[in-house]
Amino acid sequence: MNSINNREKCASLKKRDTGLPCNDEHESMASSKTTSAAEKNAKRKLKRKTSDFLVDEELTNEYVSTDLISRSPPKVSRIGRMRRDWVKVAKYKDSNLDLISSDEEMVELDDHASYMQRILLLSMSVLLIVMSSFVYNHSRGFGKHKQGSVQDAMSPDSKTSERDLSYVVLEEDLIECTAIEMEALVPPGATDLDPILLCEFEDGEVYSFDVDPSPIFQSDFVLGQTMIVLPETLVDKDKSQLLISKAMDLQMVYTYNPNENESVRRSLSIVEGKYDVLVIRMVDKFSNAPKQNEAKLLSDIFGGEKSVGKQLNECSNSKLQIIPAEGDNVVNGILTIEASINLAGTNFRECGNYAMTAAKNIERHYTMIVCPDEVDFNGAAAYAERPGKISYYKSSYASYKFVHLHEMAHNLGGFHSGTLLGGSYDDYTCALGNKGAWNESGAAFCFNGVKTWQFGWYSDYHREIDPSEHPHKGDLYGINAAIDNAIQKGNGDVDIRISSAKVDEVLYVTFLRKTGPNRDVPKYGNSVLVRRTLSKAFDMSSEFITSLQSGEKYERDWHGSEKLIIEVCSIDVGPPGRANILIYAGDNDGGMRCDNNDQLDPVPPPTSNDQVSEIKCQDTVGKIKFANKSGKVLQKPCTWAAVKANQRCKFAEIAAGCPVTCGADCQCIQTLESFKVNAMQRTCHFVEKNKSLRCKKRVFYANCPKTCTPMFQTKTISC
Numbered sequence: 001m002n003s004i005n006n007r008e009k010c011a012s013l014k015k016r017d018t019g020l021p022c023n024d025e026h027e028s029m030a031s032s033k034t035t036s037a038a039e040k041n042a043k044r045k046l047k048r049k050t051s052d053f054l055v056d057e058e059l060t061n062e063y064v065s066t067d068l069i070s071r072s073p074p075k076v077s078r079i080g081r082m083r084r085d086w087v088k089v090a091k092y093k094d095s096n097l098d099l100i101s102s103d104e105e106m107v108e109l110d111d112h113a114s115y116m117q118r119i120l121l122l123s124m125s126v127l128l129i130v131m132s133s134f135v136y137n138h139s140r141g142f143g144k145h146k147q148g149s150v151q152d153a154m155s156p157d158s159k160t161s162e163r164d165l166s167y168v169v170l171e172e173d174l175i176e177c178t179a180i181e182m183e184a185l186v187p188p189g190a191t192d193l194d195p196i197l198l199c200e201f202e203d204g205e206v207y208s209f210d211v212d213p214s215p216i217f218q219s220d221f222v223l224g225q226t227m228i229v230l231p232e233t234l235v236d237k238d239k240s241q242l243l244i245s246k247a248m249d250l251q252m253v254y255t256y257n258p259n260e261n262e263s264v265r266r267s268l269s270i271v272e273g274k275y276d277v278l279v280i281r282m283v284d285k286f287s288n289a290p291k292q293n294e295a296k297l298l299s300d301i302f303g304g305e306k307s308v309g310k311q312l313n314e315c316s317n318s319k320l321q322i323i324p325a326e327g328d329n330v331v332n333g334i335l336t337i338e339a340s341i342n343l344a345g346t347n348f349r350e351c352g353n354y355a356m357t358a359a360k361n362i363e364r365h366y367t368m369i370v371c372p373d374e375v376d377f378n379g380a381a382a383y384a385e386r387p388g389k390i391s392y393y394k395s396s397y398a399s400y401k402f403v404h405l406h407e408m409a410h411n412l413g414g415f416h417s418g419t420l421l422g423g424s425y426d427d428y429t430c431a432l433g434n435k436g437a438w439n440e441s442g443a444a445f446c447f448n449g450v451k452t453w454q455f456g457w458y459s460d461y462h463r464e465i466d467p468s469e470h471p472h473k474g475d476l477y478g479i480n481a482a483i484d485n486a487i488q489k490g491n492g493d494v495d496i497r498i499s500s501a502k503v504d505e506v507l508y509v510t511f512l513r514k515t516g517p518n519r520d521v522p523k524y525g526n527s528v529l530v531r532r533t534l535s536k537a538f539d540m541s542s543e544f545i546t547s548l549q550s551g552e553k554y555e556r557d558w559h560g561s562e563k564l565i566i567e568v569c570s571i572d573v574g575p576p577g578r579a580n581i582l583i584y585a586g587d588n589d590g591g592m593r594c595d596n597n598d599q600l601d602p603v604p605p606p607t608s609n610d611q612v613s614e615i616k617c618q619d620t621v622g623k624i625k626f627a628n629k630s631g632k633v634l635q636k637p638c639t640w641a642a643v644k645a646n647q648r649c650k651f652a653e654i655a656a657g658c659p660v661t662c663g664a665d666c667q668c669i670q671t672l673e674s675f676k677v678n679a680m681q682r683t684c685h686f687v688e689k690n691k692s693l694r695c696k697k698r699v700f701y702a703n704c705p706k707t708c709t710p711m712f713q714t715k716t717i718s719c
Contacts, residue, residue, distance in 0.1 A: 173232045177201045177242075179213075179255075180388050181223050183410045184380035185403060188438055191643055192424065193380055198349075199228055199242060204356035204367065204390060206349050207235070211245040216253050223539075224387040224413070226255050240349055271320060271412055271455045275365035277301070277333060278325040280355040284339040288372040290395035294334040297370065298324075300399045302333055306442045308404035314517040315405075315431075315446035316457045317483050322408075327362035335359060344374035348383055348392045351375045356390070365389060366411060370398045384410035402436030402443065414451050419544040420532070421699070423639055427531075427544045428523035429512055435522050443520035446479065449495050449510035450531055450542035458482050461494035468500050468559055471584035473569075473592045476528065478513025478577055486576035497536075498566075498583065502559040505532050508542075509566060513577040528568045528579050530554050549696065550579075551594075562586040569594035619658045620702055626653035675703050 177199035184193035197213065198206050217226065230253040234243040247253035279297050283289035292300070302309045302324055309322045324333025337358045343351055351371040359367070367390045377383070381397035384390070384407035391407040398404075409432050416434075417427035427433035430448035437443035452458055461482055465472045475492045482494055498507040507530060512518060514525025527547040534540060546554050550571045558564035562585045569580040582592055623635040628651075638658035641648040649655045649662035659665065670684050677699050684704035687694045694700045695708035 174229055175201070175232045175235065176227045176229045177207065179217075179221070179223060179226045179228055180206075180385045182206070182383050183386050183407075183416070184378070185382045185384075185406050185434065186379060187381050187397070188434070189642060189645070190379050193378065195386070196383075198385075200385065200388065200390075203360050205240070205353045206356075206385075206390070207240050207242050208349070209242050209244045210236075211248075213242075213244045215248060216244065217255055218257075220257055221255070222257060224385075225257050227258060228253065228255050240353055271316075271457070273319075274321045274323055276325040276363065277322045277366045277368060278327070278330065278359060278362055278364040279334045279368045279370065280359055281334060281336045282339060282343060282351055282355055282369065282371050282375075283336060284341065284343045284372075286342045286344065288343045288374045290370045290372055290398060292370065292395065292398055294331055294336060296399065297334050298332045300401070300440075301368065301404065306401055306440070308401050308408065311401055311405055311442075311444060311446075311517070312408060314444075314483070315479075316455070317479070319457050320455075322366065325362060325364035327359075327364075330362060335362070343372055345376065347376045347378070348380075348394075352390065352392050366408075367391070368393065368404070368407075370395060382407050384408070386410040386415070387413035397438075399440045400436075400438060400442065401440075402431065402438065405431045406434075406436070409447065409451065412455060413538065414447070414454065415538070416541045417448050417451065417544070418541050424541050427542070429518075429521055429529060429544070430542075437520070443522065445518045445521040448531055448542060448544070449508035449529065450533055450538070452479065452510070453495050453497060453508060454538045458494045460489045461487070461492065462497070463493045463495070464497045464499060465583065466500045467498060467564055467583050467585035468502065468562060468588065471582070471588055471590040471592055472496070473582045473590075474580070476509065476511040476579045476581050478511050478515070478518065480513050480516035480518070481576035481578070483516060484576060492578065496581075496583070498564070499536065500559060505534060506536055507532050507545075507564075507566075509581065509583070511571075511577070511579040513573075515577065526571065526573050526577070528566075528571070528581060530566060546697075552693065558585045565589075567594055619660045624653055624657035626651045670704055670706050675699075 180198055180200050182196040182198050184195070186193055196208070198208055200206050213228070216228070220226075228242075230242065230244075230247045234247045234252070235241075236243060244253065279301055281290055281292070281294060281297060290297075299307065301307055302322070304310070313321050324330075326333075327335070329335055337355055339351075339354050341354070343354075348371060352369045355369045356367070369390065369392045371377075371392065371394060373395045375394070377392075377394045381394055381400075382403050383392045388411050391404075391411060393403065393407070414432050416425040417430035417432040418424040419426040425432065425434040427448055428435040429445065430451060431446060432448075432451060436445070446452075447455070453462060458479060461477070463472070463474075476496065477487055477492050477494055479494055481487045481492070494510070496509040498509065510529050510531075512521060512524055512527055512529055514521055518525070524547040527549060529547050530545045531542050532545055533542050548554060548566070548568045550568055553565055553567035555566075556564050564585050565583070567582045569582055571579045580594075582589070582594055584590065584592070619638040623637050625633060625635050627633050636648075636654070638654075638661045641654050641658045642661045645661060649658070649664065655662045655664040675682060682700075684707050687700045687704045687707050691700075691707055695704070701708035
């Protein structure tokens with residue numbers, strides 16, 4: 001078989017070694033170099049680890065790759081760490097894929113090679129098969145769908161043995177990247193965007209997938225930890241994309257977890273200490289640049305009274321601080337990079353990859369990339385890795401403290417904060433919701449009880465209880481009390497987690513004191529708040545359930561016939577502020593009761609601002625019936641109307657039911673049917689029975705304005 005003649009060999013060797021034209025002398029030299037390479041190849045092969053072989057013994061005796069002889073040691077490429085620990089001898093039918101680079105030309109062994117050389121190569125092939133079987137059975141191998149050993153793949157019944165040989169690949173440059181999710185934060189009124197699954201290389205560049213990569217993941221897949229390994233030839237650098245579809249077809253991709261025995265969230269999310277942040281300001285030669293100059297970004301992020309750095313320091317009780325990174329051309333943590341390409345029309349990842357490549361030699365923990373407004377963010381204001389160390393900002397929103405705080409929390413591993421009956425980030429009390437101030441003035445408030453527990457900033461004041469086993473009665477404080485050292489460990493709690501092996505859900509109870517870092521919280525200040533997650537893993541959004549005032553209780557099914565009761569005995573808003581609460585399940589209250597001894601100072605009446613946000617005209621909480629243009633009767637919530645308010649508010653029923661969203665006249669429309677409250681169906685008749693208490697809750701007065709308005713008609717509209 002003469003696939004490469006001597007002149008072709010000479011051309012290959014000339015290109016690498018001599019730079020001279022080919023003649024008879026050089027043809028002879030090429031032949032001798034090939035023989036020398038074959039002689040050296042045996043010793044080199046014995047030292048290499050293998051992970052998978054699809055071997056054809058006859059062809060293995062006829063072909064070797066100069067790649068095994070002339071390659072340099074492992075190195076770091078532009079897009080990630082090179083992996084040369086694996087050797088793959090395989091046969092593929094797809095000849096359209098160029099898996100062999102120009103310096104990996106296959107060289108046929110001389111037909112007159114010595115008998116000893118052939119014996120040696122045959123011995124090598126057998127040894128490589130044995131080695132591959134050992135490594136395969138002690139590693140994940142290429143692709144989770146593979147079963148059995150290499151010998152099984154070599155059996156006559158194996159599909160592998162039936163493949164046609166187009167060419168042989170003896171070694172691939174393998175690269176690895178970390179699977180991450182990119183979360184989008186959209187401006188008010190914009191359509192929510194789903195998270196994007198991406199892969200991040202060591203140098204910070206981020207690549208997308210050409211198809212859904214989920215088939216390659218093992219059951220132990222963990223964001224921010226699981227590594228994806230594939231040949232570098234299956235990376236489209238121009239599109240910043242991994243060709244996972246081709247990799248799966250060729251069975252040349254696999255995943256693994258390097259830190260399987262570690263606490264993932266703790267090991268990957270930096271939650272305490274001082275950390276260098278580099279802010280990259282991207283400009284280009286075509287006059288595209290962020291609106292902020294370097295001095296403005298310094299004030300917005302590090303130095304100003306309303307900076308994200310100051311707010312993060314307050315929220316974390318000074319346990320997490322960001323400081324300006326240092327390096328060549330870095331001024332107070334800000335680095336301006338001028339791109340040679342036109343950034344207009346590029347997407348945020350392309351803008352970011354350019355920034356990360358240019359700043360690869362600067363040491364830092366976190367990177368914030370500010371791109372011109374001309375860069376495509378797909379409708380988002382910003383993106384952030386979760387978990388990770390990189391965030392991206394559209395210039396129009398890069399001076400908003402809330403936006404930066406939200407994205408930093410994603411880097412720490414936090415998911416969105418939503419509500420039980422609403423959207424995935426409708427929690428008014430958490431920076432990982434989307435109810436912050438979308439302006440440069442900003443609003444000072446921090447994170448909800450789920451995130452506070454996750455980040456561990458107030459772990460000295462955590463309490464976990466199983467109410468089925470032990471009831472609890474005690475004082476609950478806001479984070480301000482811990483910051484001001486107004487409480488000591490063991491004398492009060494900041495965060496209570498309610499869990500049981502018998503119940504899937506986990507509840508968190510906190511007291512939101514409207515002062516200090518939470519002085520500007522939009523809603524539910526000076527209230528006891530209840531939230532839930534579906535596990536303790538912090539791997540999903542949290543959901544706000546309810547707010548409670550003094551004398552109110554939250555009741556729900558717990559285990560079997562048991563009811564869980566969370567009761568607020570009293571609230572004191574005087575410094576430092578506290579709430580006395582009682583938590584138990586079923587009849588297991590331990591004889592504890594809310595009695596007169598627990599009544600603290602009465603809660604002062606709501607301020608005028610509270611009246612506006614709590615009692616004024618509100619959108620209907622439930623779904624509204626209306627007929628569309630074709631006459632079809634639909635049921636939609638006000639959140640649906642908000643997406644395209646200009647069009648959808650033209651329906652009279654929607655405008656009447658969503659006066660805040662639509663900017664319409666507030667009308668008193670009772671919800672005629674039952675509506676859901678904390679997993680239970682309620683009616684306005686139920687509200688009427690105790691309206692002095694129940695009408696204080698938004699869910700009731702929004703659905704039953706006629707029932708509730710007489711209580712407040714001197715302050716709001718009259719129905």
